Amino acid sequence: MLSLTSRLSRLVGEAFQAEGLDPDLGLVRVSDRPDLAPFQCNGALAAAKAAKKNPRAIAEAVKARLEAAGELSDVTLAGPGFLNLTPSDSFLEAMTSELKEDPNAGAWQREKTEKVVLDYGGPNVAKPLHVGHLRSAIIGQSLKGIMRAAGDEVLGDIHLGDWGLQMGQLIVELKHREPGLVYFDESVTSGYPEESPVTVADLAEIYPAASAACKESEGRMAEAQAATAELQSGRPGYRALWQHFVDVSREALEGDYAALGVQFELWRGEASVDPLIEPMVESLQKKSLLEDSDGARVVTVARETDKKDIPPLLVIKSNGSVGYGSTDLATLLERQQDGFDRCIYVVDKRQSEHFVQVFRAAARLGLFSEDAMEHAGFGTMNGKDGRPFKTREGGVLRLSDLISMVTEKALERVRESDSAPEGEAMSKEEIARMVGIAALKFADLSNPRTTDYIFDLDRFVSFEGKTGPYLQYAAVRMASVLRKAGTGPEEAIKAPIGLSEPSEKELATLLLGFADAHRSAYEKRMPHILCEHVFGVAQSFSKYYSNCRISDEEDNSVRASRLALTALTLGQVRAILTQLGIEIPKHM
């Protein structure tokens, strides 16, 4: 629905227009000085600059026109020409009642929606998930929720890293360890065992060994590169082995992502587009986009306006194998064929140059216009030293370890203070899982997507203040109030809402700002904006809760109104937490 500020902006804009000025000057926003008024408009100052008039005179004229409006109970002029606006109670109540009717809890709706593919996985086969994968998963999942709530059709693709050099490295490492395996016998081309020769745990150990070996020895690296090329060109034993790697890894990945509450609609990978590579290369050739360069085949993407050199996109390496430049381009071809309007990549921002290359190449190939492909990059999780986070031992922290740490901590907390209502108890373990994951997700999501931040374990396992559990707690309490009153959200919300107490007005005003926060989070692809909003709502509810009696208010109509406001708040908090990918327990 239209937010309160947009409604007021329109109103004030009309007043500016009536004065012969640009209606956009009427932009109303939440005030910096809530002690003076809840909203302000600074358009008169901008207007004065453009029209070379006295800002106070303009503001005075606009004010005169606004005073007749029933939407505002007070309009004052301050300083050089600030307009301080106070919405009338009746307007606030009318909008609140509109909000009650809104099936989307006040979310912003796009006029024209799109079919979008969101890429927020990218884990490598054979490599267990670590904290580095957390941001992509969590941000991607919440962007999906935010976009869906705005009306888009969004699919998440895990886009496994399963076709590059690391696969050759694994094959070669295994070959050195167990040369007798049938997969390495070139005389055998079919009838491989169904059972995988390695487990996920084996892979987790083999992978670092493989990559270390390649780093140390050029010969080993050459072997791995050759094996990669052979795998890609279809050597049967390697393909069979590869399939085992993928299968066992996928099972582990499914478990990890499920624990996080992150879902993917598509489980594709780099290898999925293997059949598209050839037609893509032909198409590139047909358009004369492919050039030879040091034995490799590349697409030039540099432009004269570039401030720095953008290297060409490497499509085929000199040994005939393909890298991620090539598979990413082919993936865009696939996505175009699948009818997507937009492709968004939630990937570490350090890879931005790669996406510039791929997107430009794709645009040259005519797959998508450049503005339909986005790299929603995110910052690194750093340690206290400002460098990418490492454990004390210098290794990476496994995601599964982090998850057990937070859920254990949450379990301790749940054990000491959970109070379950009769009849609908959840197990303490289940609550602890929800609380722990909420802490984890909110701690990450409340940082702006693009900035690096310091990974502080204490903050991730903290349940007080600006945290996920605080939000859950607020929601649980709202539900509890309604339950104590012998009603439920659907029933309670039907009553008319009257706003008399300051904390009621404040809460209602905040709820009416949801559309602004949602829209801003959507347009900027920044979930933290929504985090700010929902935290503000929860805070405002807590204040309201301590200031106003709700379920035990004596006056029946006031009681019904307050229960309705509680139900309305609960509905919006639920909607937002759903967008963010955070679950709410029944009790905690």
Next chain:
RNA sequence: GCACCCAUAGCUCAGCUGGAUAGAGCGCUGCCCUCCGAAGGCAGAGGUCAUAGGUUCGAAUCCUAUUGGGUGCGCCA
């Protein structure tokens, strides 16, 4: 070398299409459960917005320079 990003309270961070007294959480000090869940609420202390110039009636926000951090720069992903 070239390009990009960052520097705001003791700590971790918001705020940046310029606007009135720069916000939050944590931590610290004090208060509030005979009343709907204290994972809560209220109050307080705490800031030369890295530095120096510039543009402007007005700059944390825009421009330039400097300092200090970080990141990226074709056969890894």
